[in-house]
Amino acid sequence: MSDGGGGATPILTRVGEIAAHEGAYVELRGWLYNMRSSGKLHFLQMRDGSGVIQCVAFKGEVSEETFALCGELAQESAIVVRGDVRADERSPLGFELGVREVELLSAPETEYPISPKEHGVAFLMEHRHLWLRSTRPHAVLQVRNEVISACREFMADGGFTLVDAPILTPAACEGTTTLFETDYFGDTAYLTQSGQLYMEAAAMAFGKAYCLGPTFRAEKSKTRRHLTEFWMIEPEIAYCDLAGDMEVAESMVAHIVDRVLDRCTDPLRVLERDTAPLEAARKAPFPRLSYDDAIEILKDEGSSIEWGSDLGGEDETLLSANYDAPLLVHRYPAQVKAFYMKADPDDERLALCVDMLAPEGYGEIIGGGQREDDLTILEGKIAEHGLPKEAFEWYLDLRRYGTVPHAGFGMGIERVVTWLCGLKHVRETIPFPRTLQRIYP
RNA sequence: UCCGGCGUAGCUCAGUUGGCAGAGCGGCUGGCUGUUAACCAGCAUGUCCUAGGUUCGAGUCCUAGCGCCGGAGCCA
Helix, strand or coil, X not given: CCCCCCCCCCEECCHHHHHHHCCCEEEEEEEEEEEXXXXXXXXXXXXXXXXXXXXXXXXXXXXXXXHHHHHHCCXXXXXXXXXXXXXXXXXXXXXXXXXXXXXEEECCCCCCCCCCCCCCHHHHHHCHHHHCCCHHHHHHHHHHHHHHHHHHHHHHHCCCEECCCCCEECCCCCCCXXXXXXEECCEEEEECCCCHHHHHHHHHXXXXXXXXXXEECCCCCCCCCCCCEEEEXXXXXXXXXXHHHHHHHHHHHHHHHHHHHHHCHHHHHHCCCCCHHHHHHCCCCCCEEEHHHHHHHHHHCCCCXXXXXXXXXXXXXXXXXXXXXXXXXXXXXXXXXXXXXXXECCEEEEECEEEEEECCCCEEEXXXXXXXXXXXXXXXXXXXCCCCHHHHHXXXXXXXXXXXXEEEEEEEHHHHHHHHHCCCCHHHXXXXXCECCECCC
């Protein structure tokens, strides 16, 4: 292997591994991100998906053809560059490439739409397929990748089995108004809005199970926290109560935060995320607050909220502002929660449920709780909510055959990524966002 | 579904009381041996969202529509 300049055959590598090749003659395959010229010098900013490196072509050191070609390259030209890796203090990367040869594989047909200057979000989203190449989306999606890896790692280490939930479902979990309908060979099917009910079946089969997949909500929400298609991880645990559920939830989030802080320093720096506030979320346990106490605090702080109503966005922000770490709010009134929540034996008005509120005003990232495991009570609740019993027969079977206390939760991947990256809007945390107004590209 | 805001060059925007359509960036041409969103000089660029209306005259005022953005509710 060549470890010095002058070798006839370049080492094929990527920008991300360039530090291992200092002094070597290498080949990089990528695209022109930006260029600056200075008479007898061309500075090519080249990206290859793993990073950006400056390639310097000096008139005296390359052929006339190569130097002329460098001067004519347009943004996003596909290029192969061969040259010598050298350390340089002026480079943010620490290294630059002294160009020997440049090969143009394809030039853009017309001017690349996304110039390295300011653009509005609407324009960038219209060109999302190209915008992914830019530094900022690249950084956000790296964090997303790390969050999902951390989830899967936490689940595997905790003895959970991945059991994928179906995406096409026969009926609603909680009514059909917010579901996307689709034709299923003459019948109506719906796109899933939660894998939870299926995970309850999986928990009875595997003890600990989880799913991680897309979820669809046809809610006409137009806020920075909503997507119509988003990803959720939903663990479900047999022989688990609310206390155990909260411990799993906070441990998982702490694991995610710890891993992202360890491995995503570059992306977070690109995003100018102040990571100091995230340190408090690195270790469980997180603070807990009952709904009853939350209402008292909110009233003391001047909110007009009354016992019995759900917490609004402002209420959540107000509450979590008192804590550095995420906050677990538990035991909401049963009336504002789903039919499958188990009632608190100490106060039947309450549900054994929990929401996790991210700090810094990022709001709810987890919702979950202990499930109703008694057949008769569950049948009663299905009737109370006016749900079609036939559709839930399989779900009721789980209570007919070896029912046990069990609990679980759902965590929205995009909301977690939004919080960790310190973004204003969830739509940047998914590669191709679907919102009320957007299904292109 | 409700409330508010915006729509002018490829992009980001300015455009006064209604009076010739503008800037910066990007692009193109030229200059520069160390640039970091480089710099300097020059050139080109328009369905002023659409359809009506008021007016001698509308980017500007009025009406309707379309598109987008944000918030509420609802949620992860």
